[in-house]
Amino acid sequence: MSSKLILVLGCNGQDGSLISHSLLKQGHSVIGLTRSKPNSSNNLSKLGIEKDIKIETGKIEDHKRLLQLFEKYQPEEVYNLASQSSVGRSFSEPSRTIESIVNGTLNTLEICREINYSGRLFFAGSSEMFGETQGKADINHVQKPNNPYAVAKQTSFKLVELYREIYKLNCVTGVLFNHESPLRTKNFVTQKIIDGAIKTLKDKSHRIKLGNIEISRDWGWAEEYVEAMQVINRSKELKDHVICSGRLTSLREFLSKSYQALGLNWEEHVEINSSLKRETDIKTSVGNPLPLYNSLNWKAEIQIDKVIELLINKKMKVYN
Numbered sequence: 001m002s003s004k005l006i007l008v009l010g011c012n013g014q015d016g017s018l019i020s021h022s023l024l025k026q027g028h029s030v031i032g033l034t035r036s037k038p039n040s041s042n043n044l045s046k047l048g049i050e051k052d053i054k055i056e057t058g059k060i061e062d063h064k065r066l067l068q069l070f071e072k073y074q075p076e077e078v079y080n081l082a083s084q085s086s087v088g089r090s091f092s093e094p095s096r097t098i099e100s101i102v103n104g105t106l107n108t109l110e111i112c113r114e115i116n117y118s119g120r121l122f123f124a125g126s127s128e129m130f131g132e133t134q135g136k137a138d139i140n141h142v143q144k145p146n147n148p149y150a151v152a153k154q155t156s157f158k159l160v161e162l163y164r165e166i167y168k169l170n171c172v173t174g175v176l177f178n179h180e181s182p183l184r185t186k187n188f189v190t191q192k193i194i195d196g197a198i199k200t201l202k203d204k205s206h207r208i209k210l211g212n213i214e215i216s217r218d219w220g221w222a223e224e225y226v227e228a229m230q231v232i233n234r235s236k237e238l239k240d241h242v243i244c245s246g247r248l249t250s251l252r253e254f255l256s257k258s259y260q261a262l263g264l265n266w267e268e269h270v271e272i273n274s275s276l277k278r279e280t281d282i283k284t285s286v287g288n289p290l291p292l293y294n295s296l297n298w299k300a301e302i303q304i305d306k307v308i309e310l311l312i313n314k315k316m317k318v319y320n
Helices: 014-025 064-075 087-092 093-115 148-166 189-202 222-233 250-258 290-296 304-319
Strands: 005-009 029-034 054-057 077-081 122-128 171-176 209-212 241-243 270-272
Touching: 005 064, 005 304, 014 029, 014 189, 014 222, 014 270, 029 064, 064 093, 077 093, 077 222, 093 122, 093 148, 093 189, 122 148, 122 222, 148 171, 171 222, 189 209, 189 304, 222 290, 250 304, 290 304
Parallel strands: 005 029, 005 077, 029 054, 077 122, 122 171, 171 241, 209 270
Antiparallel strands: none
């Protein structure tokens, strides 16, 4: 594969930093857009690549700024991974969530239409747009979003589809189910659990509070999922795909496995607090991995036990 110049929007988030790392390893040149100049504790620094990519600051909602980047660099591929990504925060910050996701997506598409962009354009979708899944969801599963984040992702998904069909842009959406790494922010429950288990190992009096642990999710490993993004974006056929493991795990299981991996009984160190439950929490969310495998020969290899092991091992290095 020849070296390409690639633009990553949202380069300092979990997925943005991981895909930047992956692209650099392949010998590509990476331009990264982030809202503010990264500090020494950012994800790019954690991966040791902050000096290997060209970092530009700005918001994807800023039409003039984004147009400047497209005209200056003329990237061959673009990965739009920039947005407010917390479901919980989308309730307290609905305007910011909608603006960062929908306006950011529309702005990117409009610029590509205006300049007749001929490269490949990938958008990160979310399984949240499906709501409660009935069986394993593929790309045609019924969509019932039930939070501002999910509504914004659904709208973006439809916009990408529209611009591909009407304006013939080379744009696709990868609808991502839950995917983890140590680069996740602490407001995600999986990080809260892993951090809590490690801290409890060092201090048996440490406790965490959780809400509804009866929900079930399709969890995968983020480093794998950024590889799937590239496979989808480079495919000869422009087609949206679900990126998932196809395996369902309850939060109770995730909790139990995480503490058990450290020789702990979670029930002795975790408080279930009903006030932390959200009525809109999706009970079950799982994807169908077969269409992506059948079309592009990609499937998730890292299963939930390994996901937990990797999270613990990498986090332990931080705490030691």
